[in-house]
Amino acid sequence: MTAALRQTWYMTVRHLRALFRQPAWVALTLIQPIIWILLYGQLFKRIVQIPGFGAGSYIDFLTPGIVVMTVLFSGGWAGMGLIWDLDNGVIDRFLVTPVSRGALIGGRLVQLGLVAVIQAAILVSLGLALGARYPELLGLVVLVACSVLLGAAFASLSTGLAAVVRKEETVIAAVNFVILPLTFLSSVFMAQNLVPGWIRSVARFNPVNWAVVAGREALTATPNWGIVLARAGYLLVFATVCAWLATRAFRAYQRSV
Amino acid sequence: MSEATPAIEASGLVKTYPGGVRALDGLSFEVEAGTVFGMLGPNGAGKSTTVKILTTLSRPDEGQARVGGFDILRQPDRVRRTIGVVGQRSGVDKEATGRENLRLQGQLFGMGRRDLERRASELLERFGLTEAADRIVRTYSGGMQRRLDIALGLIHGPRILFLDEPTTGLDPEVRTGMWEEIRRLASEEGITILLTTHYLEEADRLTRRLVIVDRGRIVAEGEPEQLKGELRGDAISIELQDPESNGRVTHALGRLGEVRDVSVDGRSLRARADDGARAVPIVLQTLEASGVRVASVTVARPSLDDVYLRYTGRTFSQAEQQTPEGDRNEKKEAR
Numbered sequence: 013m014t015a016a017l018r019q020t021w022y023m024t025v026r027h028l029r030a031l032f033r034q035p036a037w038v039a040l041t042l043i044q045p046i047i048w049i050l051l052y053g054q055l056f057k058r059i060v061q062i063p064g065f066g067a068g069s070y071i072d073f074l075t076p077g078i079v080v081m082t083v084l085f086s087g088g089w090a091g092m093g094l095i096w097d098l099d100n101g102v103i104d105r106f107l108v109t110p111v112s113r114g115a116l117i118g119g120r121l122v123q124l125g126l127v128a129v130i131q132a133a134i135l136v137s138l139g140l141a142l143g144a145r146y147p148e149l150l151g152l153v154v155l156v157a158c159s160v161l162l163g164a165a166f167a168s169l170s171t172g173l174a175a176v177v178r179k180e181e182t183v184i185a186a187v188n189f190v191i192l193p194l195t196f197l198s199s200v201f202m203a204q205n206l207v208p209g210w211i212r213s214v215a216r217f218n219p220v221n222w223a224v225v226a227g228r229e230a231l232t233a234t235p236n237w238g239i240v241l242a243r244a245g246y247l248l249v250f251a252t253v254c255a256w257l258a259t260r261a262f263r264a265y266q267r268s269v
Numbered sequence: 270m271s272e273a274t275p276a277i278e279a280s281g282l283v284k285t286y287p288g289g290v291r292a293l294d295g296l297s298f299e300v301e302a303g304t305v306f307g308m309l310g311p312n313g314a315g316k317s318t319t320v321k322i323l324t325t326l327s328r329p330d331e332g333q334a335r336v337g338g339f340d341i342l343r344q345p346d347r348v349r350r351t352i353g354v355v356g357q358r359s360g361v362d363k364e365a366t367g368r369e370n371l372r373l374q375g376q377l378f379g380m381g382r383r384d385l386e387r388r389a390s391e392l393l394e395r396f397g398l399t400e401a402a403d404r405i406v407r408t409y410s411g412g413m414q415r416r417l418d419i420a421l422g423l424i425h426g427p428r429i430l431f432l433d434e435p436t437t438g439l440d441p442e443v444r445t446g447m448w449e450e451i452r453r454l455a456s457e458e459g460i461t462i463l464l465t466t467h468y469l470e471e472a473d474r475l476t477r478r479l480v481i482v483d484r485g486r487i488v489a490e491g492e493p494e495q496l497k498g499e500l501r502g503d504a505i506s507i508e509l510q511d512p513e514s515n516g517r518v519t520h521a522l523g524r525l526g527e528v529r530d531v532s533v534d535g536r537s538l539r540a541r542a543d544d545g546a547r548a549v550p551i552v553l554q555t556l557e558a559s560g561v562r563v564a565s566v567t568v569a570r571p572s573l574d575d576v577y578l579r580y581t582g583r584t585f586s587q588a589e590q591q592t593p594e595g596d597r598n599e600k601k602e603a604r
Contacts, residue, residue, distance in 0.1 A: 015379060019376070019377060022373055022376045022377065026365065029365065029369070030365070097362075100358075100360070100361075100363060101356055101360035102360055104326060104358075104360060105354070105360030105374075106377065107325075108324045108325060108326050108349055108352070108354045109349055109374065109377040109378060110346050110350055110378060110379070266327070267328070268287070269321055269327045
């Protein structure tokens with residue numbers, strides 16, 4: 013077990029290093045959510061005045077949503093890295109060493125988690141600078157934890173898909189056709205009691221919404237921990253199932269070699 | 270492990286890929302420890318599939334194998350610790366430096382830090398990569414990447430090394446250097462090497478023993494000299510001025526006692542003779558008498574190409590061009 017953990021860390025280091033060697037990419041992944049916060053924060057500023065919205069300021073409301081969305085997208089793109097590694101023969105080289113198979117996927121997830129913490133820190137700082145107010149640090153920790161669970165789940169799905177289809181185009185299409193709609197079918201931008209009933213119904217089963225609801229609830233002055241724990245629990249189960257699917261997909265890849 | 274135990278034993282390996290392509294069709298062979306063993310065959314013959322199975326990357330549908338005394342299906346982890354693998358495609362991480370590549374590879378084998386750093390520097394030195402060690406691999410030339418590939422395969426000091434077409438795509442000069450290195454590994458370090466190649470010359474020069482693989486099966490096995498010796502005699506190749514297809518050439522020459530194994534393919538005619546120098550004038554005379562005009566004649570001692578022709582009924586270059594179904598992955602890798 014310790015060997016597997018060590019190997020996961022070696023893989024994490026590899027992915028982090030590759031990431032930070034592409035500063036343009038890092039900048040791009042950060043600029044996009046910053047634009048979301050600035051743009052949507054301004055555009056929908058007065059939305060909170062609609063009776064029943066239930067939040068004092070839109071930037072308070074929006075920031076946790078953007079944190080979830082950003083980590084979700086990072087997770088969705090995770091499969092691209094696997095495809096590059098498959099195309100370059102790197103995965104095959106690793107598979108004939110005694111490396112734990114879990115470490116090959118685990119390293120990607122840990123890297124995602126670490127990057128998510130950095131992204132969240134930057135976005136929350138920006139939110140605070142724009143006037144968002146959160147009473148408890150614990151709430152922020154819950155928000156990041158739920159985002160990471162969600163991101164890990166989608167990273168697993170993306171990696172699994174990549175292992176099976178081995179085509180960049182398919183992963184890109186999946187990210188665009190699945191992740192973006194899931195974002196809009198959640199309360200990232202809009203309070204749930206103001207959206208049409210069918211969206212509300214879908215959102216109840218939408219993992220993106222679980223993360224947003226849990227994170228946002230944890231950031232209120234008097235959180236209802238029942239709501240938070242239930243959503244966090246769903247996310248944990250969902251992430252576990254996705255990770256299991258990813259390992260199945262990886263085995264399918266090995267059978268096809 | 271005693272001296273007599275083969276480094277690699279494969280028996281009855283069968284592998285069928287989805288779509289019904291039978292990449293391996295009952296392959297069996299043994300490799301003596303400390304020798305260079307060659308698998309020669311055209312693309313799609315099943316060489317890479319064999320390497321993938323023996324290195325635990327892929328599983329056979331039928332058959333079994335032991336590598337370094339360990340069962341590839343029941344003890345894959347032991348096998349992986351015993352072997353080094355250099356795949357047909359480069360497996361280097363192009364976004365990392367040469368040294369970082371080596372370091373990670375060693376870490377995966379659980380090597381200690383000091384041991385690993387020393388070994389990495391040693392291999393970088395040996396493969397002429399010391400100056401490039403801390404550069405991103407993307408900036409390396411093809412030959413440098415290939416040398417790094419081999420260094421990666423050697424980092425943990427394996428007893429058995431798999432080289433899957435190690436010189437494919439390299440220019441001749443780099444290839445000769447690679448041959449030197451492979452020879453040195455076998456002679457100085459006593460590493461058992463299984464080498465696949467579709468270069469006849471490479472198999473001829475490097476391997477102690479070899480198998481010729483065609484369509485997933487072994488069609489000939491032995492030492493290069495022995496295989497060539499079995500052909501008994503010189504190869505006569507004649508280039509005709511016009512393509513022949515109506516069989517009159519084979520018919521005319523078939524009645525001569527001096528030559529045998531006559532075959533014609535378009536403008537090229539091949540035959541075999543115990544004494545090539547004595548047979549040539551008679552052959553030319555006979556051709557002239559049947560109204561066939563000759564452009565050129567060469568007589569050569571048997572080559573592995575002739576061995577290949579003898580056992581598969583095709584010349585090597587014909588087989589290379591055909592590669593109809595072949596090994597799905599090998600085709601894919603040729604992209």
